[in-house]
Amino acid sequence: MIQEILVWITFLTAVGFLIKKFFWKTPQKSGDGNKSICGKSDCGCH
Structure with a gap:
């Protein structure tokens, strides 16, 4: 039973x-979890 x-x-x-x-x-989320967008565009975040 149990x-x-x-x-x-x-x-x-x-x-x-x-x-x-x-x-x-x-x-x-559009923050730290989405690194692929930041890597494709030159956003100046690095």
């Missing part, structure tokens, strides 16, 4: 993690 509950909790956590990783796209 083992089944722990297995379901682990399974649902894993599925939630995979959904978040592959399907849930979070918008990127």
Whole structure:
């Protein structure tokens, strides 16, 4: 009984993690996290 509950909790956590990783796209911040834009343009930040 308790083992089944722990297995379901682990399974649902894993599925939630995979959904978040592959399907849930979070918008990127325009600050430090987006270095590709700063590298392509000459913004004078270096």
